[in-house]
Amino acid sequence: MPVIVFESGALSKEVKAELIRQLTDVSVRITGIPKELFLVSIHELPDEDIAVGGVTVKELKQRLAEQRARNEGTGTVSEG
Numbered sequence: 001m002p003v004i005v006f007e008s009g010a011l012s013k014e015v016k017a018e019l020i021r022q023l024t025d026v027s028v029r030i031t032g033i034p035k036e037l038f039l040v041s042i043h044e045l046p047d048e049d050i051a052v053g054g055v056t057v058k059e060l061k062q063r064l065a066e067q068r069a070r071n072e073g074t075g076t077v078s079e080g
Contacts, residue, residue, distance in 0.1 A: 002033060007043040009050050009057045016042050 004023050011019070020040045028035045047058035 002027065002031070002038050004038060004040045005043060006040070007045065009047045009061075010044055011042070 004027060006019055006023065019042065023040055024035050024038050027033070027038055047061060048056050050057040052060065
């Protein structure tokens with residue numbers, strides 16, 4: 001039985017459902033193994049317990065939300 005483990009910060013129920021569906025579909029398409037044999041496990045960690053470049057995911061999400069709010073006010077789009 002193939003096992004797919006997806007580890008991330010907090011996700012909505014809708015995102016988790018879509019991940020399960022798409023991870024399974026892609027794996028079936030690539031391997032030819034029946035989807036009934038795949039086990040998908042999503043491991044969520046608190047955003048405060050994950051960091052990238054020394055900055056927690058919680059803080060990164062806050063920065064991104066602030067940047068989006070500023071961009072919406074000016075009508076610009078920024079990468080990264």
